[in-house]
Amino acid sequence: MTPINTVDAAVDDRFEEYVADLTRLVSQPSISATGEGIRECAELLRSLTAEYGFDTAEIVETSGHPAVIAHAFVDNDPDNDAPTVLVYGHYDVQPVVPAEWTDPPFEPTRREIDGREYLYGRGTVDNKGQHVAYLAAVETLRETVGLPVNVTLLLDGEEESGSPNLMEVVEARESALRADVSINSDGPVDESGRPTVVFGNRGILIVEVSVRGPNGDLHSGHYGGAIPNPARELTRLLGTMYADDGRIAIDGFYDDIEPITETDRDLIAAIEPDIDELTAKLGVGDLEDGPGETVLEKTLYYPTLNINGLAGGHVEEGYKTIVPSTASATIDARLVVDQTPDGVFDRIAAHVERHADDRFETTLTRHGEMDPTRTPVDSPYRKPLVDAVAEGWGAEPVVKPLSGGSAPYALFTDVLGLPHVSIPHGQRDNNQHSADEHYALDHFKKGIRTSTRVLRAVATAADEDRKDGADAGESR
C-alpha cells in the first residue's frame, strides 16, 4: 500500500463517522441573519476540532457574531518550522423557510436518489460539509502518514451576511493567522461537473439609490405633471449611468483595470460558454453590450453596474394612481483588481452629485462591500494544487483565474499577504441558499480525499515557494 492509499483507506474506514459528525453539526442551527444558534454552533465547533485532534481552538469575539480559530500543528508542536495553510470556512448558514422544505432543515436526512446518496439539511454543502472535509483530512493524515503541514482553521460566523466583521478577526489575530497560503472550499464545482480550482474573485459594492419627492403619495390627477415625480427622476438618474454603447457612463468607472493576460486568455478560452447556447437557455436575445467580447471577459475582467431591483409607489392591477413619495433602486457594482469599494463608491457619488435633480432629495446608502482579490495563476501553488485535486477527485480540474462572484478572500491576499485558492466540492444541484439544500455524499468523500492531498501538496509547494523566495533574496 502506498502512503496515499493508506490515507484513502482511512477515509473509507472512517467515512460513516464523518457523515455522523456532519449530521451533528448541521443539526445545530446557526443563522447569522437572525443569530439563531450561532453561539452554540461556535461552541460545538470548538469541541469538534478538539475531537479531530486540533491542538488549540478559540472562539474569537467580534462586534457581530464570533469566529472560531483552531490550530493543528505538525507533531503537535506550535514552534515547528513546517509550512502553514490557512483554511477558511464559515459555520453560519442562510435563513430557512421551513414550510418550503421536504424535511425540517435542521434535522438532516440521508436519502438515496437514482443510486446516489445525499445528506439533506441547511448548511450541508454551504459550508459545513466542506470545512468538515478538512477536519477529516487532518485526522486521517495524522493517523496514517502524519500531518505534513500546520493547519489553521478560520471559521467565519457571518459569511452569509457579507462577513462584515471578518477584518476585525484578521486584525485581532494577525499573528495567529500567519500562513503560507490560504485555501477554502465552498459552493459548487464547475458546470461541467469537473473539480474546480479558482484563483480570485471580483469585489462588490452594493448601493441603494433613494429619491424622495413629495412628503407623501399624491393623487396623480391633482398633482401629476406639476409636482416632480421621484420614480421618473430615479429612472432618469439611473439612465445617466449607462451610455448608449452599453458601457457604464460614470466617470473613471473603468480606471484601474488590469489587462487580461495571455495566460488568463488561454484558461478562459477553454471554459468560455457558447454565447448562442447560453442566451437561448436563459431566454434573452443576445449578450449585453459594453466592454468585453465574451461572457467571461465581461463577467471576470470588467467591473459591472447592475440594477438588482426597483421599488416605489404602486405596481399592479387596480387604481392607485399616485405621484409616489419615494422610489429607490439597489445596484451592485462588481469590482476587478485594482478597484476598491471606496473608490467606486466615490465615483458613483460624484456622478449622482453632478446629475441629480435638486428638486428631490437623493441619497446613497452602502449596503455591503468586498474587495476584489487575485492570486496570479502562475503562482507556484498552481501546479501542485491542480495535481492534488486531479488525483483526489479522479478528474482533471477546471482552472479558473477568477470567479465573477464576490467573497471576502481579499482579506487573506491583501491584508495577510497570502496567495488564496478556492477548491469547491459541492455538486451543482445543491440548492444552497434555497430549500432542501443537500450534499452528495460522493462529493463529500471526494472532498475529504482531495483535502488530504491538498494539505500534502501545500507542504511541498510552500517549501519550494520559501526556497524560491530565499534564493531570490526576497523578503516575505
Added chain:
Amino acid sequence: MTPINTVDAAVDDRFEEYVADLTRLVSQPSISATGEGIRECAELLRSLTAEYGFDTAEIVETSGHPAVIAHAFVDNDPDNDAPTVLVYGHYDVQPVVPAEWTDPPFEPTRREIDGREYLYGRGTVDNKGQHVAYLAAVETLRETVGLPVNVTLLLDGEEESGSPNLMEVVEARESALRADVSINSDGPVDESGRPTVVFGNRGILIVEVSVRGPNGDLHSGHYGGAIPNPARELTRLLGTMYADDGRIAIDGFYDDIEPITETDRDLIAAIEPDIDELTAKLGVGDLEDGPGETVLEKTLYYPTLNINGLAGGHVEEGYKTIVPSTASATIDARLVVDQTPDGVFDRIAAHVERHADDRFETTLTRHGEMDPTRTPVDSPYRKPLVDAVAEGWGAEPVVKPLSGGSAPYALFTDVLGLPHVSIPHGQRDNNQHSADEHYALDHFKKGIRTSTRVLRAVATAADEDRKDGADAGESR
C-alpha cells in the same frame, strides 16, 4: 315663510331621519372590489328610493355589479313635460382594513369633535351620504313646494373599481336616462372650504409596462453585465418617454389639445395655488417642467404621463445581488379633451415598439381608462347652479372649469349628450379611501339644502335652455 324657508324647515325637521337612513345604508357593506354586500345594497337602495317617494326603481344587471336606476316624476306622472335631471352616484365603497379603523367600518358611529358632529363609516361621504342628499331633497320638495323637475337617479355599483360596466348600463337604458342635465356630488369641496362647482374632468389611461429578461433571477456576479438586465432596460425605456425640457417625448402626445379659453383663465386665476407655498408644503424643490406655466394649467389643461410605481428584483438591505428576471412600471396618462384612451394608448404602444430593445420581451397591459369630459363653463346652467349652491350653502362657490382627476362623466356628456356638473359636499378631511372615513353632518345638511335648490334651479335653467334651443332652431 318663503317657499324655500318651508323647504329648509322640512329639512331641519327630518334631518335626524336622514342621518338614520344614511346610517342604515352605511351599515350595509358594498365593496365592489370583493363584491361583498353589493347585491344587498342594491336591494336596499331599491326599497329606500321607494320610501323616499321615487315612482320607480330598478336593479339593472351588468357584466359586473348591478346599477340601480330610480325615477321621481313631477306629479308622479312619467309623461309630464318638465325637465329632467340625471343624478349620478355610486353605492359601492372602497375596500376596508378593519384593523386600521377606530370603530368597525360598517357599524357607523356618530361622534362630536370640537363641537362638530360627524358620522364615521365606510361610504358615509364617498358617496352614500352625498346621494342620500338627493333622496332627501326629492322628499322634502315633494312635501313642501312640490318637485319641480323629474329626477333620475343612477347609482353605479362599480365606481370604486373604475366603472368598467357603466357604459353597458347607459347603452341598455339610454331612453330611461334621457335628461336635460346630469349632476353628481362626490368627494370633498375645494381646499378653501368653500362649496365647489366643477364642469369637467381629465380622462385617464393606466398602462403597465413590463420587461422580461432572463427566465429566472440570475446571480449578478456570474451574469451581470453579460446578460441584459430588464430593470436597466425599463429605466432606459421610461427615460425615452421624457424630453430634457420635461415634456412627454411620445410622438403626438400633445396633439388634439384645446387651447385654454379666456373664461377658463379667469376662473383658474382666482383659485391658482401659490407655487412656493405649495412646493414647500409638499416638500419638493420646485414644480415639474413641461407645458403649462402654473399648477392648474399643468394639471387641468395638459395631458400628463406619470409613473405610479416601479417594481422588480430586490430592493432593501441585504445580499440579493441578482439580474432580475422582470421589471415593471405602472404609468397613468391623464387626458384632456379631445384625447381618447385608445388614441393615447396607440401612441404609447408605437413609442415602445420603436424604442424597446429587442433582447427583451416588453409588454403593455391596459389596467383602466376613462374619457375626459368638459361641459363649457358658459353653459346656461352655470349661473343658476352657482346661485343655487351659494344660497344652499351660504357661501359663494369656487367655480372650476375642470378637475385634474378622472371620473366616468364622459358617458353623460359624450354618450347621452348632456351637460354635466359636479357639486361635491364632502369636507376636506374626510378620509375617503382610507380608514375612519367620516362625513361632517353640517356638510350633509348643507348638501341636502343645496340639493333642493339645485333641483329647483335645474328646472328653471332647463326651461330656458330648451327655449333658447327652440329659438335658435337647434335640434336637441
